[in-house]
Amino acid sequence: MLITAAQQPPGHICLRGVSKSYDGETFIVRDLDLDIDKGEFLTLLGPSGSGKTTTLMMLAGFEYPTSGSIAFDGQAMHDRPPEKRDIGMVFQNYALFPHMSVAENVGYSLRVRGVDKAERDRRVADALRMVQLEQFADRKPAAMSGGQQQRVALARALVFEPRLVLMDEPLGALDKKLREDLQLEIRHIADKLDLTVVYVTHDQSEALTMSDRIAIFNDGKIQQIGTARDIYIRPANRFVASFVGDNNCLCAQVIAIDGDVVRARLPGGAVVSARQTQHARIGAAATISVRPEDLHFCGGEGDGVVEGRVCDVVYYGDQLRTHVELSDGALVVIKSSPGAAHAGTQVGAPVFLSWNAGQAWVLDPKQANQ
Numbered sequence: 001m002l003i004t005a006a007q008q009p010p011g012h013i014c015l016r017g018v019s020k021s022y023d024g025e026t027f028i029v030r031d032l033d034l035d036i037d038k039g040e041f042l043t044l045l046g047p048s049g050s051g052k053t054t055t056l057m058m059l060a061g062f063e064y065p066t067s068g069s070i071a072f073d074g075q076a077m078h079d080r081p082p083e084k085r086d087i088g089m090v091f092q093n094y095a096l097f098p099h100m101s102v103a104e105n106v107g108y109s110l111r112v113r114g115v116d117k118a119e120r121d122r123r124v125a126d127a128l129r130m131v132q133l134e135q136f137a138d139r140k141p142a143a144m145s146g147g148q149q150q151r152v153a154l155a156r157a158l159v160f161e162p163r164l165v166l167m168d169e170p171l172g173a174l175d176k177k178l179r180e181d182l183q184l185e186i187r188h189i190a191d192k193l194d195l196t197v198v199y200v201t202h203d204q205s206e207a208l209t210m211s212d213r214i215a216i217f218n219d220g221k222i223q224q225i226g227t228a229r230d231i232y233i234r235p236a237n238r239f240v241a242s243f244v245g246d247n248n249c250l251c252a253q254v255i256a257i258d259g260d261v262v263r264a265r266l267p268g269g270a271v272v273s274a275r276q277t278q279h280a281r282i283g284a285a286a287t288i289s290v291r292p293e294d295l296h297f298c299g300g301e302g303d304g305v306v307e308g309r310v311c312d313v314v315y316y317g318d319q320l321r322t323h324v325e326l327s328d329g330a331l332v333v334i335k336s337s338p339g340a341a342h343a344g345t346q347v348g349a350p351v352f353l354s355w356n357a358g359q360a361w362v363l364d365p366k367q368a369n370q
Contacts (some may be wrong), residue, residue, distance in 0.1 A: 001087055003170060006110075006165050007246065007322055008091060009130065011057075011080045012034070012035075012036055012037055012038040012040075012072070012073060012196060013034075013036035013070075014034075014035055014036075014050055014069075014072070014112065014187050014194065015034040015035075015055075015058075015068065015069070015070050016033055016058075016068055016069050016124045016131075016211070017031055017032070017033065017065070017067060017068035017069070018032040018033075018034075018055070018058065018065045018067070018068035018069070018070065018078075019031055019032070019065060019066050019067045020032075020051075020054050020058060020063060020065055020066050021066045023323060024138075025067075027051075027066075027220055028055050028220055029055055029058070029065075029220045029221075030049050030219075030220040030221055031068075031221070032051075032068065032220075032222065034055075034215065034222065036196060036198065037196075038174045038194075038196055038315040039194055039195065039196055040112065040197070040212050040213065040350075041048050041187065041195075041199065041210060041211055041212045041213075042085040042189050042198050042199070042211065042212065042213050042214075042215065043198075043200070043201060043206075043207040043210060043211040043213075043214045043215070044056060044198065044199070044200045044201075044215050044217055044242070045201060045204060045207040045216055045217065045243075045244070046201070046217030046218055047202060047218065047243070048327055050198050050216040050217040050218045050220070051073075051217050051218065051219075051220040051221070051273065052215075053168060053200055054320075055217070056115075056166055056168055056198060056200045056298045057088060058070060058078070059087070059164070059166060059198060060082055060085070060087060060089055060166050061077070061082035061087075061188065062079050062082060063078060063080060064078060065078050065248065067115055070091065070135070072085070072086075072164065072272055073163075073164060073178070074296040075358075076102055080116070081095065081352040085164075086162050086163050086164070087162050087163070087164045087165070087166055088157030088158055088160070088162040088164070088165040088166070088323070089155045089157055089165075089166050089167075089168070090150075090153050090154055090165070090166070090167040090168070090170045091153065091168050091169075091170065092151060092171075092172045093128050093153070093173070094141070094146075094149045094153045094157075094168040095153065096141040096149060096152060097141075098140065098141055098142055098328065099140075099335065100140075100141075101137065101138050101139065101140060101141075102128070102133065102136050102138070102139050102141065102144070102152050103121075103124050103128070103138065103245050104144055104154055105123075105141065105154045105156055106124045106127050106128060106152060106275070107120050107123075107124040107158050107159065109156065109159060109160050110123060110124070111264045113160060113258065115160075118146060121197055123159050124137075124155075124159060125158075126159075126171045127158055127159040127280075128155055129189055130155065130158070130189060131152070131154055131185075132151070132302070133148060133151050133152065133155065136148065136152075141171065146181050147178045147181075147182060147334030150170060150171065150313075151182075151335065153170070154170075154189070155184065157231055158189070158193070158195070163196065164196050164197075164198065165190075165195050165196065165197045165198075166197075166198050166199075166200075167186075167198070167199045167200065168200045169200055169201055169202070170186075170199075171183065171201075171203075172201075172203075173204065173330070179206070180209075183206055183209050183210050184209075184211065187209075189212050199211070199282060201319050202247065203244065203271045203292045204244050206287070207244075208232065208244075208245075209228075211227075211228055213225060213226060213227055214226065214227070214228055214231055214244075216239075216240050216243065218239050218242070218243070221235060223236060223239055223240050224236035224237070224240045224347050231244055232244055232245055232291075233364050234361065235247075235289060235363070236289050237364065238289070238364070238365065241287075241289040241361070241363060241365055242314045245291065246291065246318075246333060246335070247289055247290075248289070248290050248292060248295060248332040249289050249292070249293070249332060249363070250266060250272075250287065250288040250289075250290070250326075250330055250332070251266070251267060251285070251286075251330070251365065252265060252266050252272070252285070252286050252287070252288050253263035253265050253283070253284070253285055254282050254283065254285075254286050254292040254362070255280060255282065255283075256282065257273070257276060257280055259276070260272050260275060260276045261273050261274075261357050262275070262276050262277075262362050263277060264288060264362070266284055266288075266306065266326070266328060266330075267328035267329075267330070268306070268307070268326055268327035268330075269296050269327075269365060270304075270305065270306045270327075272288060272304050272306065272355075272360070273301070273303065273304055273357035273358060273360070274288050274289075274290075274360035274361055274362050275356055275358055275360060275361055275362065275363045276362065277361055277363070279363055279364040280361050280362045286362050286363065286364070286365060287362070287363040287364070287365045287367075288360055288361070288362060288363075289360060289362075289363050290355050290359060290360040291359070291360075292321070292328045292332075292333045292334055293335045293336075293337040294336070294359040294360070295332060295333075295334045295335075295355050296336075296353065296354055296355060297334065297342045297345075297352065297353060298338075298352050298353065298354045299336075301350065301352065302350055302354075303356075304354050304355075305352050305353065305354050306326055306327075306352070306353045306354065307351075307352055307353075308324040308325055308326040308332070308350070308351055308353060309324065309325050309349070309350055309351065310322060310324055310345050310346065310348060310349045310351055311323050311324065311325045311331070311347060311348075311349060312324070312347060313345060313346075313347060314341060315338065317338075318333070318338075319335050319336065319337065319338065320336050320337065320338045320340065321333055321334070321335055322334045322336070322342070322345060322357065324353065325352060328342075329333055334351070334353065334368075338354075355370065362367070
């Protein structure tokens with residue numbers, strides 16, 4: 001049963017108990033609670049089928065929730081059509097009218113809203129200036145590059161000053177360099193105009209670069225929500241640790257807890273340390289999560305040292321990735337500078353690895369999702 005806006009707590013955009021099912025049995029989104037602040041740039045990040053795009057479509061009004069409520073500034077929106085929600089939308093495929101000029105495309109939403117021509121021309125000119133396309137006002141979309149067309153789509157979404165801008169994989173069709181340039185440009189415009197943006201992507205680097213907060217989706221639920229730094233450094237579970245950035249997840253058994261430090265034994269017998277978390281229980285199985293850049297080569301055996309053998313070395317230009325098989329068969333990756341002391345390590349060579357306990361985390365091995 002849908003609840004009313006009067007039952008919503010105050011906030012700019014609130015989703016409460018939102019679920020979506022097409023057949024009444026399988027839920028694409030399940031019991032979603034989410035608050036979005038005014039002026040926030042929130043990214044919904046997750047694999048295909050995780051529920052992020054369905055959530056965006058429910059915010060847009062292209063899908064209605066099966067249960068729960070959506071409110072903008074205390075006003076119920078979950079049963080309103082898209083044109084009644086005051087939102088701007090930017091799609092991956094641009095969705096420009098090919099027979100219209102750039103200026104006509106950008107001004108279309110103003111024309112259907114009945115804005116007079118003089119005011120419409122002024123706002124279109126301002127929007128095109130914002131995305132640095134004022135000289136292309138009379139050009140047709142087909143005569144423009146993909147990056148320019150995406151700028152037109154952005155200008156069209158912003159021209160009527162919506163209270164919410166939704167972006168669905170808007171840079172997915174662009175090449176790497178252009179995508180990175182537009183990431184910064186979109187974020188700059190959002191900050192300048194104090195826009196509230198909900199941005200959907202499956203590209204983790206894009207999410208880490210652009211967002212105030214990131215909501216990690218999997219299996220129709222938010223696994224973790226927080227700043228890029230919090231999610232990267234303190235993943236809530238094994239799914240988040242593996243999905244956001246590269247990560248080494250090692251099976252272990254907790255043998256001791258001393259304040260903020262957990263001691264755990266790996267299957268090969270090595271005893272290692274990690275930070276205390278709510279998942280650590282003496283005698284229980286655990287996953288030790290450590291990022292590749294926090295894993296280091298060391299001189300030899302000792303406390304907290306893991307032994308292995310190099311199975312691959314990959315040069316990425318600005319970094320070297322060394323793949324190591326541990327004595328228990330687990331595989332780990334170490335990221336380092338190409339000029340590091342071990343850069344000449346050969347495939348098959350024995351190596352010793354260690355990490356700082358404060359840079360590793362104990363996760364529940366059974367908790368792939370929250």
